[in-house]
Amino acid sequence: MILKNISVDCVIFGFQNNKINVLLWQAEPGLLEKFLTTAQAYEESKVIFEKNPALKSDKFWGLIGTHLPTDEDLDNYAKKILKVSTGLKDIFLKQVQTFGNKNRVPHYRVLTVAYYALINPEYHNLELSSIAKSVKWFEIDKLPDLIFDSKEIVFSALKKLREEVQYHPVGFHLLPEKFTLTQLQTLYEVILDKKLDTRNFRKKIQNMELLIDTNKKQTNVAHRAAKLYKFDVSIYNRLKEEGLNFRI
Amino acid sequence: MILKNISVDCVIFGFQNNKINVLLWQAEPGLLEKFLTTAQAYEESKVIFEKNPALKSDKFWGLIGTHLPTDEDLDNYAKKILKVSTGLKDIFLKQVQTFGNKNRVPHYRVLTVAYYALINPEYHNLELSSIAKSVKWFEIDKLPDLIFDSKEIVFSALKKLREEVQYHPVGFHLLPEKFTLTQLQTLYEVILDKKLDTRNFRKKIQNMELLIDTNKKQTNVAHRAAKLYKFDVSIYNRLKEEGLNFRI
DNA sequence: CCAAAAGTGTTAGACCTACACCCATGA
DNA sequence: TCATGGGTGTAGGTCTAACACTTTTGG
Secondary structure (H helix, E strand, O other), rough: OEEEEEEEEEEEEEEEEEEEEEEOOOOOHHHHOOOOOOHHHHHHHHHHHHHOOOHHOOOOEEEEEEEEEEEOOOHHHHHOOOOOHHHOOEEHHHEEEEEOOOOOOOOOOOOOEEEEEEOOOOOOOHHHHHHHHHHHEEEEOOOOOOOOOOEEEEEEEEHHHHHHHHHOOOOOHHHHEEEEEEHHHHHHHHHHHHOOOOOHHHHHHHHHHEEEEEEEEEEOOOOOHHHHHHHHEHHHHHHHHHHOOOOO | OOEEEEEEEEEEEEEEOOOOEEEEOOOOOOHHOOOOHHHHHHHHHHHHHHHOOOHHHHOEEEEEEEEOOOOOOHHHHHHHHHHHHHOOOOOOOEEEEOOOOOOOOOOOOOOOEEEEEEEOOHHHHOOOOHHHHEEEEEEHOOOOOEEEOOHHHHHHHHHHHHHHHOOOOOOOHHHOOEEEEEEEHHHHHHHOOOOHHHHHHHHHHHOOOOOEEEEEEEEEEEEOOOOEEEEEEHHHHHHHHHOOOOOO
């Protein structure tokens, strides 16, 4: 059984071509089989699809999500959606907000609990293939037409990320395991939409002692190869609790 | 009609006797009439009450809230709950999080969208009288037994407040319109659970230029009377957007 | 040897921390 | 005149902002 009045949607962010990207899908009842494990849940969801032409149109894209099955914990189910749509677990995932205006979805009263996830680019192409026809990355400033109030949800999630990134070390989740300081700086510049001073940025980062030099370097670049860093998990965990000050 | 799977609960914070207080109630179907305007919504809610003995017990207290009627916007309905339970509008109110573990409420699958509100002490006694027998302030560290996972919700809201207060000028909503710097400092000390240095605190606050001297003073105090300040609404609005750094 | 990005240090000003005494008021 | 809390300044250290050139690499 599913809860007809509640959906769980994930705003999945990636960082590619120096842009924030969002993973969207064109949901089809066929795809839902991946999520909804009982035949009944699947049938119930399908009925909802039939009633909303926008859900089936090729013109509209939507956030990855489904209605919440009655036998699933909320946070866990968001994780499950991520796992199925990207093939990944242990992804950074956080509840954004619940959207509940009464006319946000035509024909039904649906509250959407929105989450945002941050995906490491090493995994951007993994597993998407299995449901690839209708799942696609879009640059945040070139979003297609989105169903219902999904655009509002995406920008609320982005706003939340932008806030979060200033006070907690979450941005790192958008980078590969080993990254250069320039990649990190560009990431912050893109999220905060602001140019940063390279020397000051490096000093600030290095004072946090969050980064570990891997003693490796980029290869095959037509310029001086940059050092690769990873981040120190224990200091990361401490900073996550205590907060940090990244107002640069 | 109400949405049986969704409730809206408010964690209402006040600041009294130099403690954070929370407004709780012992809900009775009778009280619900104040919220649920159609007879049908009222009846449906009553049935839910009948099934959960904890809801009716005198031993347990709960957060102020009800199930969400189908014809109410989510955020607006939270405001309405506040209005009815405290008699006040234009209160600071913010969504905290949605709680959705599957067994958090016995017998039903209910997701709770939690909000927190900050109440100015000038209004602490206003209007409570109308439903007074079952609505009461409790100090945060002397909470009674709470139904379901309400205690977890209260502490999540407190954690959110504690974070919020460091980066946005929200704490002021817990003070009367005119307040002294010592009151403000005590408020921050209580929320952050940390002693602050008076001289440094005052310098920091005054540098923000958020406070306006009202040219008034306390009266009838057995010590030097403190100046009364209010805060500057335009600077408040700017800081609310830009954020501030109150990590003291 | 050229193009491209990596990497680096200093200075001036702002802000933060720690710390102790006098002032105004009502009882 | 006493008890109570209100109110203030300074010095040392740390953090921030602004700023330009040299290094390394592959082609």
